Amino acid sequence: MLPMQLILVCLVGLAWWRAAARYRSHELSASEFGGWYLFWLVVGAVAAVPNLASRAAAAVGVGRGSDLAVYLAVLLAFYLIARTYLRLERLEHNLTKLVRDQALRDTASQEAPRADPGGTT
Numbered sequence: 001m002l003p004m005q006l007i008l009v010c011l012v013g014l015a016w017w018r019a020a021a022r023y024r025s026h027e028l029s030a031s032e033f034g035g036w037y038l039f040w041l042v043v044g045a046v047a048a049v050p051n052l053a054s055r056a057a058a059a060v061g062v063g064r065g066s067d068l069a070v071y072l073a074v075l076l077a078f079y080l081i082a083r084t085y086l087r088l089e090r091l092e093h094n095l096t097k098l099v100r101d102q103a104l105r106d107t108a109s110q111e112a113p114r115a116d117p118g119g120t121t
Contacts, residue, residue: 001048008047016040
């Protein structure tokens with residue numbers, strides 16, 4: 001194994017360990033952890049056996065394994081950006097609704113009829 005391969009495999013192991021720690025502390029759901037586990041498993045396999053990427057690229061009609069990795073990375077980045085955008089839109093919608101409801105409650109409590117302390121009408 002080349003030194004770079006060893007470094008990559010160690011980094012993959014560290015990333016997997018970090019994902020497992022986040023799962024144990026309930027920062028990641030089981031499905032999120034499963035996705036990260038699969039991702040790091042593939043990255044580790046390609047780092048340990050670089051020829052796998054070339055064979056996978058040939059199987060899908062891409063010239064080189066590194067090209068396939070770049071294509072997949074771009075697709076993953078676009079997916080994550082879209083997912084983040086949708087989550088941000090949902091958070092903004094929920095925040096707007098929360099602020100609107102609070103403002104209506106505050107206005108209603110200020111307009112509530114007050115008892116006349118003098119007893120006259």
